Amino acid sequence: MRTVYGSNWMNTKRTTTGGPAHMRGDRRDTEIRNYVMNLGPQHPAAHGVLRLVGVMAGVPVVRAAPHVGLLHRGTEKLAESKPFNQSIGYMDRLDYVSMMCNEHAYVRAIETLLGIEAPIRAQYIRTMFDEITRILNHLMNIGTGALDLGAMAVMLYALREREELMDCYEAVSGARMHAAYYRPGGVYRDLPDHMPNSMLRVKARCWTSWKTSPTNSRVVSTNTRPC
Structure with a gap:
C-alpha cells in the first residue's frame, strides 16, 4: 500500500506467473510514485457533495484539492x-x-x-x-x-x-x-x-x-x- 507502479504497468509484458515483467528479480528498476484518487462526491443524503482529489502515498494523503459547489441547483x-x-x-x-x-x-x-x-x-x-x-x-x-x-x-x-x-x-x-x-x-x-x-x-x-x-x-x- 505504500507504493504504486506506473500507470502503464497493466500493459507491460507479462511473465509466466502472470505478473508484470518489471516486477521480476531486482526491484531497483521499478518506478515508484504517488497516485491520485477521487474522494467523493457522495450523494447529498450521505456524506455531502464535497469532492477531494487526493494525492496518495499509499494510505497517507500527501495533498488534497477540494472541489465545492456540486449541489448548486439554481x-x-x-x-x-x-x-x-x-x-x-x-x-x-x-x-x-x-x-x-x-x-x-x-x-x-x-x-x-x-x-x-x-x-x-x-x-x-x-x-x-x-x-x-x-x-x-x-x-x-x-x-x-x-x-x-x-x-x-x-x-x-x-x-x-x-x-x-x-x-x-x-x-x-x-x-x-x-x-x-x-x-x-x-x-x-x-x-x-x-x-x-x-x-x-x-x-x-x-x-x-x-x-x-x-x-x-x-x-x-x-x-x-x-x-
Whole structure:
C-alpha cells in the first residue's frame, strides 16, 4: 500500500506467473510514485457533495484539492418567481444536514429587507432549533468520519441520537428533515407542551454517551495515529 507502479504497468509484458515483467528479480528498476484518487462526491443524503482529489502515498494523503459547489441547483433563480414563503423549502435542500440554519439565514434576510423583527419568543425558538440542527450536523460528521475509519458502532450511536433530535423537528413541523418551519416574522407554530422534557432527556443522554465514545474506540485511535 505504500507504493504504486506506473500507470502503464497493466500493459507491460507479462511473465509466466502472470505478473508484470518489471516486477521480476531486482526491484531497483521499478518506478515508484504517488497516485491520485477521487474522494467523493457522495450523494447529498450521505456524506455531502464535497469532492477531494487526493494525492496518495499509499494510505497517507500527501495533498488534497477540494472541489465545492456540486449541489448548486439554481435556487436563486427559482426564488425570483416565488412568494417569500414558497421559497423556504428550497433552503432546506441547500445542505441536507443543516436545514433550519439555512432557513434562518433566508428569513432573516427577508426581515431585514422589510424592516420587521420577529417576537422574542420566536427568536429563542429559532436559536434553539439552530442548535439542534448544529448537533445533528456534528453527529453526522463524527459518525460518518468514524464509519470511514471502520468504527461502525460510533455511526450507529450517532444515528440513534439523530433520531431523537429529529423527533423535535417532527413535533413542530411534521417533517423529520426538510422542515420549512421558519417564517418571515416568526415560526410556523409554537412548541408543543412536551418539547422541554424531550430536549432535556436527549441532552442528558448525549452528554453521557458522547463524552468519551469516539475517543475510546480502538479503531478510531488506530486509524488516526500520526504516520
